[in-house]
Amino acid sequence: MTLAAIWREVWRDVVSGTSRTLTFALILAAVVLGLGATDIVTVRALTAAAERFQAAGASIITLDAPGRIDPAACSALASVSGVRAAGAIRAGAESLTPLALPSSTIPVIEVTPSLPEVLRTQIGSAGVILSEQAAQTLTVRPGSELQTSETTATVAGVYGYPEDGRRPGLGFAALVPTTDGEAFDECWVDIWPTSPQTPALLQTTLLPDDETGAGQSPTLTQLNSTLGTAFDGRSRFDARVTRLAPWGVLGIGxxxxxxxxxxxxxxxxxxxxxxxxxxxxxxxxMLETLSWALPATLLAAVAIVVATTLGGDLDARHTVVLGSRTAVAGMAGPLLGSVLGFVLTRERHLFRYFKDR
Structure with a gap:
């Protein structure tokens, strides 16, 4: 047969419905789209859980050692791989008394300049950093002037510290950055992904006992443990059932x-x-198989890509790759199956095929 004759034969079989192109295309598209979308939804749920873990402050680990934290060593941890931000804090000697609320005081917490980054707060200028609750109470915002009984301070920023299970103390407070070089009480590290090496890392910020005379054993705690002590995203990703989606599509194909x-x-x-x-x-x-496998796979792949890129996914590029794996399996499966079916078809079995119809 010439190439033109082959194409004519394929065209006749597709148009006449002999090859059942529409039926197989719809089934394959549903399988690829269904299993591919299920895997993407599962991965998105893991990504959202990881974001919730970080947003709740669960990825922040604190080392409590009153008078024994080296502020420079603590801030320097931000340069370590996996550490998003690091900073030290200590209780301030005085509180702020705003003129707008003379009967109330705002606890002052002295921090290293890098500490606001741990709380995911951007600072626009020098000044105090108020908690959202304190800022709302005083009706101020970043850039506002805060009149106190002692002085006038600029509100450099506002940080969030909701009551979502994280330890109390900073929900209604004013952070005052300082670079005096004196010892601090705590070192806070936001590390992601969570790592078993965090305790050893934080131990490097301790000053010797003989320099401070503190004598208290350091305490390592998680800022918010309500979502678990750790988030092993890699294990959850590798253990998800939908990781077998490409193989399922391949088998069905x-x-x-x-x-x-x-x-x-x-x-x-x-x-x-x-x-x-x-x-x-x-x-x-092969051409007749392609007539339904190719459009079905392309349709499902386009739907997966569009749903991923328009769905606000935090890591759209990687989820598109996951969907592409399923689409590739949807293309390869039917071709392999048709080759297998054709290889098993024998001329000498014609009468048996005829009787078995």
């Missing part, structure tokens, strides 16, 4: 491809009996 050929064993065996070469007939089978 092989089955569909084999079935598409098996349903046409009689005409295929008849064509071989009439003198059509296996090479020419194999080309027809």
């Amino acid at each position: 092989v089955g569909l491809g084999h079935l598409s050929v098996r349903l046409r064993r009689v005409p295929l065996a008849s064509a071989l009996h009439a003198g059509t070469t296996r090479q020419d007939l194999g080309a027809v089978v």
